[in-house]
Amino acid sequence: MSDLTLVIGNKNYSSWSLRPWLLLKHLAVDFQEIAVPLDAPDAAAHIARYSPSGRVPVLLDGDRVIWESLAIGEALAERYPNVWPADAGRRALARAAASEMHAGFAALREELPFNCRARRSGVFPSAAAQADITRIVALWATCRQTVQAGEGSWLFGPFTLADAMFAPVALRFYTYGIALPEAAQAYVDTVRQDRFIQAWIQAARQETAVIPAEDRGEPVDPATA
Ligand SMILES: N[C@@H](CCC(=O)N[C@@H](CS)C(=O)NCC(=O)O)C(=O)O
Structure with missing residues (x-):
């Protein structure tokens, strides 16, 4: 055990x-x-x-x-090894990105609550939340610029703690249908396709609790999504 x-x-x-x-x-x-x-x-x-x-x-x-x-x-x-990127430059960037997520993006987190089993329409980010989204997209691009072809589709190629910190953000973008540039959308897809994320969402679907304060917007009909 x-x-x-x-x-x-x-x-x-x-x-x-x-x-x-x-x-x-x-x-x-x-x-x-x-x-x-x-x-x-x-x-x-x-x-x-x-x-x-x-x-x-x-x-x-x-x-x-x-x-x-x-x-x-x-x-x-x-x-354990491989929590952070092996390269010192990437590691510094990964730590900065993870810390920025941990400390920031309050407007985004407040307005787009985590609700990973849902898809919602009618939730429109304020200017402050949109600024958070813009910053996150730029930050992901900065991380991805360090990655060579074939190294992997996470922020630094292989999965690191930076991805653990940003995966819930990617799921929020999906839940609320946030329009993203192609590269950012590709990262959201990487997160959503991850088998552990799929297992987490599957378990979330089995939960029956509804927390009204965290449940914003209108359900999106899966047939039209
Ligand atoms: N900064 C903390 C945030 C933890 C946090 O806010 N957890 C929420 C659930 S997502 C919580 O425990 N809420 C219960 C409460 O505040 O009573 C972390 O990184 O772990």
Whole structure:
């Protein structure tokens, strides 16, 4: 049995939980999951049993408790190879991009809540959210400029922690039908086609909880999508 346990929220709504989960899957690391339904009346007390910050995700590593998605990624980087790009220049860029995501894009995150099993219309980003989208598209292009043909279709070729940080953003773009330049759309497609992302979305579809505050826009008819 693995000594790693990841405490996460609802797969449909918890974008932060997806980040370390996806990284662990790509690292082929065995771990256990504890799911805390964020919509339950006792959610805060339930999370507090594991998390000093009162938030998920949290990685329980033996006696160690590691919270904050990026810190979990860094802890895994100390233990496993290939969390960051091997090349120092790419690694610096990957860390900057991951940190920018972790600290920023508040308007985008507020206006386009993570809802990975859904497709929605009628959600129009404000100027601030559109500026976040423009910045993300430029950042992805900067990352991809470092990649040679044949190295892979993630931000730095092979999957890294930078992709774990941006995968939920790519899924948001899909959920809300955000129009993107071709290269950015290709990255969204890479994320959506990933087998672990597909497994996560499949599990989100099995969840029955609906959190109204996180459920914006109108359902898109799959027949017309
Ligand atoms: N900066 C944190 C954000 C974690 C976060 O906001 N988690 C949400 C779920 S996606 C949460 O725990 N919400 C419960 C609450 O705030 O009560 C990270 O990177 O892990």
